[in-house]
Amino acid sequence: MSYTLTVATQASPVALGVVASALKANAIQPQAVNIDFVPAKNLEAQGASNATSLLKSRSEQYATAKDISLALAKIDSSLLGAANSNEVNEWLVFADEQLKSNDFKALDGAYKKLNKHLTLRSYISGYQPTAADFIIWGSLKGSPIFSKIYKSKKESLGDYLPRWYEHISSLPITHDASNLLQKSQETKAKSSDQGKLEIGLENADMGKVVTRFPPEPSGYLHIGHAKAALLNQYFAEQYKGKLILRFDDTNPSKEKVEFEESIKEDLALIGFPSKIVTHTSDYFDQLYEYAIQIIKSGKAYVDDTDQATMRDQRMNGVPSKSRDLTVEENLKRFEEMKNATEFGMKCCLRAKISVDDLNKAMRDPVIYRVNVTPHHFTGDKYKVYPTYDFACPIVDSIEGVTHALRTNEYRDRNPQYYWMLDALNLRKPTIWDFSRINFVYTLLSKRKLQWFVDQGFVTGWDDPRFPTVRGIRRRGMTIEALKQYIIMQGASQNILTLEWDKLWALNKKIIDPVAPRHTAIVKENVVKCKVIGAPSKPVIEDKPKHKKNPELGNKQTTFSDIILMEQDDVSTFEVNEEITLMDWGNAFVRDIKKDENGNVSSAELELHLEGDFKKTKKKVTWLSYGDEVADIILLDHDYLLTKKKLEEDDEVIDFVTPVSEFKTPSYADANVKNLKHGDIIQLERKGFYIVDAVATGSAPAQLIHIPDGKASSMASKAEDNKGAAAPAAKKASAPTSFPKKALKVASDLTKQVLGTN
C-alpha cells in the first residue's frame, strides 16, 4: 500500500515528528510514503480541521500523530518498539495532548515529566528510537516556547531531557526530516517571491514587526475590514512579529461594549487571533496630556467657530478668527471644553498646521471635541475626546506599532499623521497603504448597511446577502478562500470594483473535494413515476458520499419502484427515449401522462440497467418515494442592488432589488436529515449548499445556495428578469443550475416591505 503524507509548513509546531517516522518507514520500504509539504497552517481545506499533518491511502486517512504513527508501524514495526507498544502508544497520546499547549505552566509540567522519565533511559521506550521519540522530539523542536527555554535557560529543563533531545536531534533520520522541511520552505519562498506577490514591508526586521487592526466598536465587520484584519495578521506572522487588536473607542455616541464582543466573534470567524487587545481609551490620560503639550507648544488652538462656517473657511483657505489666540487663552478655553461649559460645548481643538495647504487634510484638522455622552469604559471622567486623526498616530507610537496599515483613501492624511508625531516628538511608524476593496452590486458603508437592516430589506447583519463577515460566512464562504483571495490582492494600489466571481470560484475549489453529494427534488409539480423492473419493496444500499473522496464515507440510497422526479426533467422526456437515472442506471420512458395545464402528472419507466449511460443525453436525479425523504427548503439569493456601481447622487432606494430571496420547497434524500448547522454539501445538478437551519418540529431544514463563481450563479437575477439584455452566458451554462428552476417565491418579509402583499 502506498501513502501520501501531507504536512502543513506554517503550522506551529510543524509536524516534524511524523516526517521522521515516515522517513523511517521509507528506509524499510522505499517510497512507501510520498511526503508533500503545503504552505498552510492546518489542513482544514483537505477536510481535517486542526490537523497539521494528514496521512492518506486510497481508503484510509489519519490525522493525529498517534494514528499516523500506528499506520506507519504497519510498514516498519520498530516504530512501535520491540516489545511494549503500549508504552509507545501512551507517549504518543502524551505528545498529542500535552505538548501542543501554548500555556507555559502546562508545558513546564510536561517537560518535568519527560525529564524524569528519561533519567535512566536513552530512548522513550526500549533500546532503540520509536515513533514516540520522533513525535515528542518534533513537538519540542517546533515549539517556540521550548526553543526559547532550550536556548536561554537549558538548565531549567533538567539534565536528562536536553541530553535525550540532543541525541535524537543528531540521528540521521531526524536530520533528514529537518532538511526536507527546510528545503520545502526555501523553494516555496522562492516561488512566491517570483509570483504575484511583491508583498512585503519596508523597514521590517524579522521578529520586530508590530501591526495593529483598529476597528471602531460601532458595528459588525464587513469584507473590507476583513481585508485590513487579514493583511495585518499576514505581516505579523510573516515577520514573526506582534499583532494588536485595538478598539478605537473615541466616540461614545456611536460605540457600545456589545460591539466589541461581536467584532471579536467576527474576527474569530476569519481566524484572526485576538490575543493582544487594547483600547484607545486606555490612553485617554496620556492623550489629554499630549493635547495640553501641543497647545503649550503653540501648535494647536481652541476654535469656537460654528461648524458650517468652519467648513466654508477650510474649503476656501480662510483662517479662523481663533487661530492666533495666546497659549494662555487656549489653555483656558480647553479647560472649558473639558468642563463642557456652555462656551466649551461650542469649541473644538484644532491642530495649527496650515490654512490653505493644497492637501485639505492639512488645513487645521480638529483633534479634540466635546461629547457629554458617558463613555462605555471611562464613564463621565472625560467630556472631551481625541479624534481619530490625533489619537491614532499617538497610540500607534506608544504601542510600538512599526507598520501602520491603512487604505490608500487615507493617503492625503499621511502627512498629517506624521505632523502630529513631529509636533509631539514621538517615534514614527511606517505607513503601508493598501487599496480599499469594493465589489459590484455591493455597499460597504456602515450607514447604508444599517439602512437596509432598519428598512427590513434584510433579516439582520448576518443576512446571507450582506457583505459582512457574518453574512458571507453564512452563505458558505470559507476562511481559507477569503484569506487566499485577500493575500492575492496583496499590495495592489488600484481601487477596483471587483466582481464576486473569483472569490466564490476560489471557495468552490476548496469545498468541492470535501462536500458530500446528495440529491434534492423540487416539490412543485413533482412527478411520481412507476419504475418497471425495480424492487417492489424498498432496498437500501450504501453509496459513497463523494465518488472521488472515499474518506467522506457512505450514505444510504433507497431504490424502489416508485420514484420522484422533477417536472422540469420529465416534461422534456419522450416516450421510448432512453435516459439515465443517476447512481442507478438506464431506463426507457414508457408512458407520460399530462394534466389539463400541460404538466406531466405521472410517468412510467422501465429499467434497462445493461444500457450504456454514455449514450444517453439526459442524466436525471430522482428520489425513492416514501416516508424517509427529507423535507427541505432551498434558499437562493440575488444581489441587494440592481446597479453594479452606485454613483454619488444615486438614491439607494431606487436601486433595491425588489425580490432578492427565493425559496424552493424540496425533497432530499434521507441522509440530509443527519446534517448539522454549517455543513456544506453539493446537491447533484443544483450546486453547493450550506445548512443554515436544521429541521425542528414541523419546520423543514433550510439550505442556502453557495455561489460557485460561474456566470450563471453570479449574474444579477433582477437585471436578468427585466429581460432586456439577459446574459446569454446564464442560459447557455445553466441547464441544471438552480436559479432557472427557482420558484421565485418572494420572502414574506420582502413582500411586506415593498407593500405588494
Ligand SMILES: *[C@@H]1O[C@H](CO)[C@@H](O)[C@H](O)[C@H]1NC(C)=O
Ligand atoms: C473647570 O472645573 C473645575 C472643577 O470644577 C474648576 O475648578 C475650574 O475653574 C473650571 N474651569 C473653567 C474654565 O470653567
Ligand SMILES: *[C@@H]1O[C@H](CO)[C@@H](O)[C@H](O)[C@H]1NC(C)=O
Ligand atoms: C404547470 O402547472 C403550473 C402551476 O402549478 C402552471 O403555472 C404551468 O403553466 C403549468 N404548465 C406547464 C406547461 O408548465
